[in-house]
Amino acid sequence: MTEITITGLNAITHPYLEVWDWRIVIYLFLGGLSAGMLVMCSIANLRIPKQPVEELAQCVRAPLIAFIILAIGAQFIILDLGKPQSLIWGYLTFQPLSLMSWGTWGVPAVLFANALYILAVIPKADRPKLRFPILINLSEKLAPWMRPIAKLNFAMGIFLGIYTGVLLSSFAAIPLWNNATLPILFLVSALSSGAAMIVIIAKNNDIKFLFTKIDIWLIVAELVIILLFFYGLYTSTAPYKNAIAPFFSLSDEHFIFAIALIVIFLVLPLALRIKLGELKEFEGGIHTEFTKSQIFRMNFAASLVLVGTLILRAAIVYAGQLTKLSPY
């Protein structure tokens, strides 16, 4: 038996880490959601024929909503900073080994590319809504460049989606986070949540159905990667194996994590089941408008995906801080 008494403890690190909280969870969720939306609406817009370019953007509102979501998400990381007034120092240097530094530069870069995308996809008839002549002119000039801008935003979305996972996996001192599966898991869940969000906001039936189909594959991939994530840690050394214990424990302290895992494995397969039902229903193609009940089902399944993504991020952020490399 070993009994350890420590004099001189800091509450932020003992008995477990209480460093990052719900603000980081929201940041990672909204960042991932925005990344997924950028990728998905770029796919939608790049599917259309190359000529003529004008007026062919199918996904018009998604870039704007993705921008708002990311801008709100970025506020949460600023809210988490102990000294936000010193943030300028982050822009006076770039540290390639620091994932925080990548985020400091990366998030504004994504927002910039996203802003170009918003202007490039606005239909001609809606341009006067921009109000400022400079924005209207810019929108006119960017419209022919919609495809390259969509490609740029696709790449930016992938970067942002992976970044949310790499940010956590870069911490060698946190066994649950420190593995190569996590960035892939976060990317896939970001793409899945992006597809779900587009299903919710899309008015066009074809777009709604397209992303319902895409999300089926993404949900399957996400479920498989979650299993691989846990399996990889289970077969690793003691600190890594201990790191997944909270998800499989029904003790008072860890009950919430077991529940989170159960909920994830309920909502994602349920969303999958509903989406597969839709796929069967429209096997022969979409010939009429969706009924209210069909739209409700699609939106409900998409909302389940969003809930699952949020729970996944929250569970991983909090559970990761329960186990350290050090035995105490």
Place this chain on the structure above:
Amino acid sequence: MPKYVMVIDVEKCIGCMACVIACKKENNVPEEYFRTRVVEEVRGEFPNLRMELRSELCNHCENAPCIDACPTMASHRAKDGTVQIDRKKCIGCKACILACPYDARYSHPKGFADKCTFCDHRLKEGKKPACVETCLGKSRIFGDLDDPNSEVADLLRKYDSSVRLEFAGTRPRVFYIKKKFAGGM
């Protein structure tokens, strides 16, 4: 350039906690926060017990994950090889606190990350860190490892030493010497 290291002779620690207090006083460490701690580890079943008292602090690692994690270079390696924090540059993102496998850092109430500095302000005056100066059992020994005549170089030559979480690959500069007792870290 010196290579400052601390050697901790675990057998000599008497658990008086004077180092913890001296550090707080010397560095104005806020209430409820600590830059160093003393771990009391008791092993075995009564009456067959053995105990180790071990001081822990920032290891001023040669391969410091906190420096890599810092987005603003606030956490940096000083010219004397120690790991220091520039409070002005720190944005309080807490990435360094998560990156440190030794839980050596904390978030100061004023927002910046804080930790042991090896009392760099004292080193500049030619003095030893406050915890070393105050250590009653002479368990904490501080010096320049590059100086072959220093006490630390002599101790590390004479005795087997270990570092905390060696497998983490951080190459700590705080060494533990144990002449008889082999406890885990």
